[in-house]
Amino acid sequence: MITAKELRQKYIDFFKAKGHTPIPSASLMPENDPSVLFTTAGMHPLVPFLLGEKHPAGARLVNSQKCIRTGDIDEVGDKIHHTFFEMLGHWSLGDYFKEEAIKMSYEFLTNGLGLDKGRLAFTVFAGDDNAPVDEEAASVWRSLGIKKERIVYLPKADNWWEPSGSGGPCGPCTEMFYWSDKETSVPESFEPSDKRWVEIGNDVLMQYEKKGENNYILAHQKNIDNGTGLERNLAILNGFDDNYLIDLFWPIILKIEELSGKKYLIPVLSLEKRGGDEDDTPLSAVADTSPKLGEDVKRSMRIIADHLRAAVMIMGDDLGIAPSNVDQGYVVRKLIRRAIRHGRMIDIQENFTDKIAAVVIEIMGEAYPELERNRKFIMDNLVAEEEKFGKTLQEGLKVFHESIKTLKHESKNAVDGKSAFDLYQSYGFPLELTKELAKENGLEVDEVGFEEEFKKHQELSRTAAAGKFKGGLADHSEKVTAYHTATHLLNAALRQVLGEHVFQKGSNITEERLRFDFSHPEKMTAEQIKQVEDLVNEIIQKNVAVECAEMTAEEAKVRGAIGVFADKYGEKVKVYSVGGGDICFSKEICGGPHVERTGGMGHFRIIKEEASSAGVRRIKAVLE
Numbered sequence: 001m002i003t004a005k006e007l008r009q010k011y012i013d014f015f016k017a018k019g020h021t022p023i024p025s026a027s028l029m030p031e032n033d034p035s036v037l038f039t040t041a042g043m044h045p046l047v048p049f050l051l052g053e054k055h056p057a058g059a060r061l062v063n064s065q066k067c068i069r070t071g072d073i074d075e076v077g078d079k080i081h082h083t084f085f086e087m088l089g090h091w092s093l094g095d096y097f098k099e100e101a102i103k104m105s106y107e108f109l110t111n112g113l114g115l116d117k118g119r120l121a122f123t124v125f126a127g128d129d130n131a132p133v134d135e136e137a138a139s140v141w142r143s144l145g146i147k148k149e150r151i152v153y154l155p156k157a158d159n160w161w162e163p164s165g166s167g168g169p170c171g172p173c174t175e176m177f178y179w180s181d182k183e184t185s186v187p188e189s190f191e192p193s194d195k196r197w198v199e200i201g202n203d204v205l206m207q208y209e210k211k212g213e214n215n216y217i218l219a220h221q222k223n224i225d226n227g228t229g230l231e232r233n234l235a236i237l238n239g240f241d242d243n244y245l246i247d248l249f250w251p252i253i254l255k256i257e258e259l260s261g262k263k264y265l266i267p268v269l270s271l272e273k274r275g276g277d278e279d280d281t282p283l284s285a286v287a288d289t290s291p292k293l294g295e296d297v298k299r300s301m302r303i304i305a306d307h308l309r310a311a312v313m314i315m316g317d318d319l320g321i322a323p324s325n326v327d328q329g330y331v332v333r334k335l336i337r338r339a340i341r342h343g344r345m346i347d348i349q350e351n352f353t354d355k356i357a358a359v360v361i362e363i364m365g366e367a368y369p370e371l372e373r374n375r376k377f378i379m380d381n382l383v384a385e386e387e388k389f390g391k392t393l394q395e396g397l398k399v400f401h402e403s404i405k406t407l408k409h410e411s412k413n414a415v416d417g418k419s420a421f422d423l424y425q426s427y428g429f430p431l432e433l434t435k436e437l438a439k440e441n442g443l444e445v446d447e448v449g450f451e452e453e454f455k456k457h458q459e460l461s462r463t464a465a466a467g468k469f470k471g472g473l474a475d476h477s478e479k480v481t482a483y484h485t486a487t488h489l490l491n492a493a494l495r496q497v498l499g500e501h502v503f504q505k506g507s508n509i510t511e512e513r514l515r516f517d518f519s520h521p522e523k524m525t526a527e528q529i530k531q532v533e534d535l536v537n538e539i540i541q542k543n544v545a546v547e548c549a550e551m552t553a554e555e556a557k558v559r560g561a562i563g564v565f566a567d568k569y570g571e572k573v574k575v576y577s578v579g580g581g582d583i584c585f586s587k588e589i590c591g592g593p594h595v596e597r598t599g600g601m602g603h604f605r606i607i608k609e610e611a612s613s614a615g616v617r618r619i620k621a622v623l624e
Contacts, residue, residue, distance in 0.1 A: 002237045004248045008064050014112045015090045020062035028066050029319040037328045038068035042089030043225045049093050050169045050223050059095040064088050076306050077299040079242040084310035085231050092224035098205050101224040102140040119179040121190035125172030126153035130216045134172045149189040161204045169206045176201040201228045244302055252305040255359045260346045264301050300342035307339040312360040315378045316371040323385045334430040336385050353382040396427025404441050417449015448503050448519055482601045483514040485594045490516055492586035493535040497528050505616050513622050520617045524609050536604040543599030544579040561587045
């Protein structure tokens with residue numbers, strides 16, 4: 001059996017022999033990037049050096065980077081998805097490029113790891129209006145003996161990397177896949193949609209520089225970024241179709257078995273033993289003599305193992321974050337409480353998170369000694385969080401199930417936003433927990449309504465703390481005021497172009513740009529983006545007046561004003577109208593500040609449209 005320690009070292013030693021300098025993992029908390037909560041890839045901490053700044057360790061680097069990704073947290077519970085994972089990575093910062101990088105990756109997979117060449121397949125960039133098809137990458141793969149049937153050309157959505165924002169290094173990707181199904185023969189042709197083809201590596205070939213929307217030039221410094229998922233590769237190398245059987249997870253599963261009295265049953269694999277220092281039971285004996293365990297119980301075990309491992313890694317970081325109700329702390333709280341909930345579902349009645357944490361520290365502590373340094377911080381926060389949540393969980397569940405009875409009696413199919421927020425505020429239920437409970441009962445949750453209540457609560461909290469209210473903006477400069485007005489125009493334009501399901505989900509404004517989150521289920525097309533830009537710029541060019549009127553919230557709604565934060569302003573609200581009469585473009589309840597007329601705002605341009613979270617899109621735009 002290959003261990004995680006052996007695979008990490010094998011990767012680093014291989015690329016060290018190729019002239020790469022090992023560097024330590026960066027913190028999970030990005031220190032100079034407010035756009036993301038966590039480090040999501042090995043590339044993330046190296047962006048300044050990809051842009052040309054000289055790295056003190058040289059132009060060839062290698063490491064294993066701690067990463068957190070929460071975008072697919074709903075997928076956690078299956079056999080392959082994780083919130084925390086390790087990304088093995090190596091980089092060339094303006095040194096070698098495409099041909100050498102691809103040959104190096106292939107050598108590592110075949111000679112370094114000993115993978116069967118006949119089970120490998122690859123993707124390359126298919127080309128578009130901005131960059132040609134990456135025939136060079138395909139040619140290198142063919143020169144290594146890869147049949148053309150095992151090379152697939154994919155579009156930018158699959159085989160291109162670029163940073164968020166209007167500019168930076170970017171380029172095509174070439175991804176590496178392995179046929180994981182041991183029961184069937186390997187297909188002659190590669191079909192990426194077949195889940196039995198598992199991605200095991202990715203070379204990002206940064207040969208371009210983005211200079212604004214749809215504008216790319218050849219980069220002055222060409223870079224290579226390789227990402228190789230440790231957990232996924234470790235499972236493949238050991239013949240597993242379940243990542244939770246590798247040595248990074250199996251001791252955690254054993255502890256969950258002990259605590260729950262249930263067994264995580266697995267098929268007979270090529271291991272002599274189940275694993276664990278104290279358990280010498282042959283796999284075949286376990287599989288043959290134990291009753292079949294339901295997939296729902298296995299799913300709960302995986303969620304507990306994944307979420308508590310991720311929470312321990314975040315809290316145990318030297319920039320560790322404690323559970324809270326905001327930003328990174330909210331993620332930690334959500335992970336812990338979801339794990340506790342699934343613990344109760346599989347009959348773990350005692351407090352258990354610290355017991356799981358002790359196993360995680362034992363497993364991960366050698367590679368990441370900061371966990372041992374921060375053990376007390378981890379344990380104290382887990383014990384406090386579990387005690388706090390335990391006191392309210394049962395009471396909250398009673399309230400929830402009573403509300404379910406009422407909803408079903410009234411033939412309603414969704415938990416309203418205020419009820420979901422009350423569960424959050426009074427009983428500590430993260431939105432994800434309420435959604436999960438609702439789904440189990442065949443219901444949905446009004447997420448927009450929840451966000452409205454949540455933001456209202458945030459604003460009231462800030463006001464109470466500061467002793468005054470400033471309309472949600474700390475900076476009232478002319479530029480910020482213009483950007484704030486622009487969010488109103490953007491909101492109105494989005495509703496015209498996309499539909500009235502669009503509501504503001506959040507915004508962030510600086511002197512340089514605005515960021516606007518809104519409810520919408522899919523990526524905007526280039527045509528829709530242009531339509532929105534044209535609508536906003538048309539109103540700016542008309543130099544219309546921005547008028548303010550005070551009225552009750554009810555009167556504002558009757559007049560057609562949009563107001564997701566109405567109650568925070570008291571009995572009367574301010575309604576800002578952009579234009580009047582036949583050309584009234586936008587009418588919103590808001591605290592200000594706003595420009596007097598639109599003419600001096602500048603030219604509005606959307607520089608990025610991307611996903612923010614499930615059902616929520618994010619636009620970044622500038623006034624030029």
